[in-house]
Amino acid sequence: MSSILAIALNPTVDVSCDTARIQPMHKIRTTNPRHHPGGGGVNVARVLTALGERPALAYCQGGAAGSLLHDFLKQTSIDLHSFQIAGDVRLAFSVLEETSGFEYRFVPEGPTVSEAELAHLFDFLKRSNAGYVIASGSLPLGAPVDTYARMAEIAREKGARFVLDTSGPALTEALKRGPVFLFKPSIGELQKLAGRELSEKDAIEEADRLVTSGIVEFVALTLGTKGALLVGNGICERVPAIHVAAKSAVGAGDSFVAAMVFALNQGHGIKEAFRFAVCTGAAAAMTSGTNLCNPADVEMLYLADCKTRKTLPAIKIGAS
Template sequence: MERILAIALNPAIDVSCDAEHVRPTLKTRTQNQKHYAGGGGANVARVIAELGGRVELVYLSGGITGPLYDGLLAQYDIGRHRIGMAGSNRIALMVHELDTNFEYRFVPEGPSVDPKEIEPVHDFIENYDGDYIVASGSLPLGAPVDTYSRMADAAKRKGIRFVLDSSGDALRHTMDHGGVFLLKPSMSELEKLVGQRLDERHACAAASELVKKGAAENIAVSMGKSGAILVNADGVVRMRSVHVREASAVGAGDSFVGAMVWWLEQGNSMHEAFRFGIAAGSAAVMTPGTVLCRRDDVFALYENGVTTAHG
């Protein structure tokens, strides 16, 4: 049995729909509306469940939208641990404009939480016995900036590998603190972390410096259609994305992280997990809205499509 715990502190009800045209002032009529239990950690858990793995999820939920979120999450084969909060789960909207094939994504910041509402999550981690803890997504308003670094400390004490996919001050603070097994920033997130624009060569150098400083053991930088870079003490590996028919880029990063961690848990090497993660990210692009990746697509792309560009 896999022993993976995902953390979702700012989960969202993801609503996706289609519209012929998106126009200002006038009503935009939508169709094909679907609802999903989203947010970084929840998406990671959904990906692992889709791939056939077992995963537990600790998440915050509350207010008038909390019951809807809980119901959406219940349809997945995920071990759910709900932590109540006073605020309501945020609702994110993605509109696919049929006329142009553009996507419009509206992502609210979410409710403000009392730091005391997050303490049960820390308590759960202190009592958790597993192999991986994956913290994915932004911190909610009001959450202490050291929230993820506290989790990394607890994981390290317990011999658990801590995986982080976040941004902003929470990411910066955790990197300054160290103790992360795997970090998965996008290129733009890495640029904000180091405070400068980066091309591929300089991104490799910046990630290598973070590894040398002990911020993270492994850093996988996703670069969209250009592929991804894996940096660790063994050096740098670059891999291309698989060329697929694009439906939506929503959830590609979460698919990358979830698949990579699950493949590591299956006993595969970091290099192969990186390749599997790229396959999952590419597979997610093939699906509409926030459907995320599909198992058959991931394995097909992994076995036939992902190659090393150069190392």
């Protein structure tokens, strides 16, 4: 099995398109239709593959959309492990309004899963020998709120590093119990967790609180147009945002997580992995719809970052 396992409990088939203008009560004609497998863990696995890794992906599959999702994924080199559910995998939609440049995203809740259905995935996780386990995305309806917390405990028992990118009650529960090697919140998610608005100084203190509690080893906090912060193990590093011609926000966070784990799995240090992740997240914003990042864009941005730092590029895309 791959050394990296991504988990997608609530995957999607992502449908994206463009239109000149969105008008209420009008039939909206669209162009440039695109269809991709999506959802947090799926996107992470797709980006890892694009960078040169061959990850494993454990995901729920059900209904006609689930069959379509599986067909899309079979066209990749991802090591697939699907788990059948009775409900239908969700369809998510994003529409780019060309006149304004605004992107409209419609994301349904998705199917309800039973604990019996999830039990098969837990059994699989217990048999896995992956060095990194990445839990990314929302929990499906019906999943116990401690689902990710239980996964973190299994990863610890297996000696794996658990990476978490989620929000809401599932996040709160996971951070009560840990252990989490890497937690990747956005500033909005960290503010919800803290229950208040946070200045950058406050955000650093909140991230440090999570680290000093012993639950989280590293926090990689994305700040949107203000860049990103890495906190943990005596490190507090801020990387400014890379300004690009953004076409879509879809998958930027997933690309960030995938890139960071990709670099760490190659044996690079946490700081270098963090900077590479910032470059990859920016590259994802350069692509339209649900295309995620282009490896050539990642390489271009990373080489530019290395040039600015007057250092040789350490991370090799296409090599794992």
